[in-house]
Each structure stands twice: as structure tokens, then as C-alpha cells.
Amino acid sequence: MEEYVNINHTFEPVYDKNTRILILGTFPSVKSREYGFYYGHPQNRFWRVLSGITDSQLPVSIQEKKEFLLSHHIGIWDVIKSCTIKGSDDSSIKNVTVNDFTKILNKSDIRAIFANGNKAYDLYEKYVFETVGIKAVKLPSTSPANARWNLEKLETAYSGMLKYIAD
Template identity: 50%
Template sequence: MAGKSQAGGERIEHPFDPLFDEYSRVLILGSFPSVRSREQNFYYGHPQNRFWKVMATILNCPQPQTVEAKRALILEHHLALWDSVAECEISGSSDSSIRGVRPNDLSIIMKKCDIRRIYCNGRKSYDIYRRYIEERTGRKAVLLPSTSPANARCGTEELISRWSVITKDLQSQK
């Protein structure tokens, strides 16, 4: 449900479900879906977002092109995807415009699988997690640099290097 807010952004509810199954062990949290992701009804839909390239590289597999292939990549590697925000006011895709946050309830995932580590894709997700969610889960999250095209400070190679910690976690949990 979307509507105009007093601040000029739209009040939007997260439009799609978390992606996980009973085998998921590592949860990756974004902040809130971009306009392109909302249009595609799936995570990291902007073609310039480097998330899928980074994941394919660190997991040593082909970069997925379809929603079905992206879904399969996440589940085959025992990952889970969701966002920190369930509902907010937002202008376009801008994390800096996010206001009036209602956080997601991670117990939906935590009750159904053995999540051993939580990673946040970018500062906004991390800050929201720390402010609204961490106390409920009793778990610290790890901040990773944002894969968003808005994060011009971090090149793709640096993202791959920093995000490779996820594969180390997955290997240590086998």
C-alpha cells in the first residue's frame, strides 16, 4: 500500500516476502527495495546494482539473469534475503530519504531455520537493524559495503573482497 506522506515521499509497505528455506544459514538484509526491485517484485532489481555480480563471484557460479535463477542461487547456497524495513516513507529509491520506519520481524525467518550470521548490505540497513531489530534478535549483524550503484566509493573488486567473508562463514558451517 502506497500513499503520499507530508515529507513528499511515499509511504510504502514492503511488497514481497523474504527468500529463505529451512536450510538457510546466513541472512543478508538490505534496507528497502528500490523502485526497480519493487517493479520486478524481487531483490536487487536495478541492473547497475552489483549484488548479483558480487554473489556469483564469491560463490563461484554464473551470474543469474532471471528471478528464478537468482532465487535458486540464494537457496542452493543456504542463504536468506530480506530487508530491515517492512514499511516506510521513501522518495524513489533513496536510502537517505527513508523515514517513519516500521522494521521487519525477523522471527519469521529465525523460527524456521538456523540463521548463524546476519549481514547488512549497506549502512542504512545496518543502522535500522541496530536501532530496531538487534534487541529483538539478540544477535549482532555485520556491516558490509552497499552493492548499490549509489555507493560510488566502493568498486566492484573491493565489494567482492569484502563480501567474500560470507563464503568463509558458509564453509565453516558445513
Template identity: 45%
Template sequence: MASNTGKDAHNHAGQLVIHPLDPIFDENSRVLVLGTIPSPKSREVRFYYGNPQNRFWRVMAALWEEGVPGTNDARRDLCLRHHVALWDVLQRCTIAGASDASIRDPVPNDVGRILSAAPITHVFCTGGTATRLYQRLIEPVCGVPCTGLPSTSPANARMRLDDLVAAYEPLRRAADGE
């Protein structure tokens, strides 16, 4: 059995994850921000970018010079007040933990439901995998190109918070209608 345990440690098959969160948007949303799929921590806390090490909410707060929202309701409020819709590219996939590199069998979300309900002018994807999956699976269907932004994940340690805030400035400008 010991060799089986070792074999399991190298098994990167992952698990089927079905997206458990509703999108955040309203009829005033101007930008749509898409991650890949909620991480295990995000699924646990039932909200987007739920890992406390993820810098997404610090970036969003800095863009509008606000305090970092500490609750799911405050995070939802920040998005809606600033015309930001939030969801993910994938409706389901097989993934090992939070490793986007391990994604297999991706099935996209139907972003058309947001695009038809809100005056979205820009779509932004957080991270390279979300951007590539959007371009491959969603853009050909909806016809709306996306702008790729750097990942705010702790795995993207090479970017400092100030660099991320600067990289996300186009999102703020689009959300503010500039």
C-alpha cells in the first residue's frame, strides 16, 4: 500500500468542479470581470477571490481609493457601486486544487446572460488561463473580445500590489465610463 500512497501523491487528475456561485451584476454594470473558476477557498467562503492571500479585493479597493471590503456583502456592494460585473469563464471543469494549469474538460459559462442584461462595454479576464479559455470558448460565440489582466493570485508573486493596481487601471477607467 505504501507505493500506492506515493502514486496518489503524483496523481494530478483533479476533481470535477461545478461553478457554485451566481454572477454579480445589475442593469448598470459596464465591465465584466472573469476569473477562471472559484478556488477551493472561494467555494468554501461562497464568494469570488475568497483566498485571503489573493490580492483582487485589495486591487479593487485601491482603484477607487476605498477601504478593502471585509465581507461578501461589502465586496458585492463595491462591484455594483462601480458598475463591475463579476463571474468566471468556466461553468465546470476538472481541476487539481486551485491550479489553473491542471484544468481539463472546460465547459464555459453563458456570459450572454450578462451581456444581454447589462450595458457591458468591456470584458476583462484575470490571469492568462482565464484569458486563453475566454478567447477559445466564449469570444467566438459572443463576439466580444477581452482584455487580459495579470492574476491577483498568490501564485503570481512576481507582481507587487502597486504593479497590479497600475495594470488594472484600464478596468477602473472603463467602469467609470472614461
């Protein structure tokens, strides 16, 4: 049985001055923390969805993923800076400290914020929205736990972000 562990987020956000959209997760999963980057679980469909909707080659390495995001004006980060959690179970999250979004918003061209899943959206609404003032768009989770959404349905849902990143 997994125990609660207090963990600090160790990944830096990915963005630059040309970033137009910000995609937020909750907190890195155990697999992502082992991998050392966002959406590192091999069954998570995040990278397949983004490469599908942008008609791009699937990035594999961490460096390729960073370059992919920046080339498409996409930023990623998580709502939570630190929390107490059991394994990768978002529903177990407690003792939340949120990230400070002002640094991204002041140094980029964010036009929209998207939440990858219900929990990321709920946490953003509860802790961040009032400070930031940008309403997040809730998208279905790309997690393998969200089996109701196949790759095609996820791509359809995520394709709405393309209007914000088009040149």
C-alpha cells in the first residue's frame, strides 16, 4: 500500500518569449519524475496528441520535446509546486503549494491557458485563476487512466488550441 509523501516539483517550466499557450498538468507522476520530464509515462498520450494535431514528428528525447514545444509556441508546467501525494494518484493530493505563474506571464505572449484534465483545472480554478485572471480551458486528461478518451477523441479536443498558436 502506497504511503503519502511530501514532494517538491523539480521540473522547470518550458516556455520562451514567443509562447502563446500554456498547458498545465497537476503534478508529475512517479514515472515522469523517474524520467525527469513532463508526461514521461510511456502510456500517456500527451506527446502523441500534440504531434498529431500539429502534424509533426513525435518527439522522443527531452531535448526534442522542449524544441517541439517552443517551435509550436506551446508552454507546459504544472499547477502544483509541492504537495503531499500517494504515488501518482491526483485524487490523493493534499497540502498544496502552487507555482508562481507571474514569471511565465510576464516573459511570454500567453493567449490561452489549457488544463490537462479535471484535477489540473480544478486546482487552477481554486488556487491560481483569481491571481492570474486568465480563465483556463478544461481538456480531457491524456493520462492512461482516462481510458474513455481514445487518441482520436483527444486530438479532436486538443485541436481547439491550434487557433492560438497559428502564425
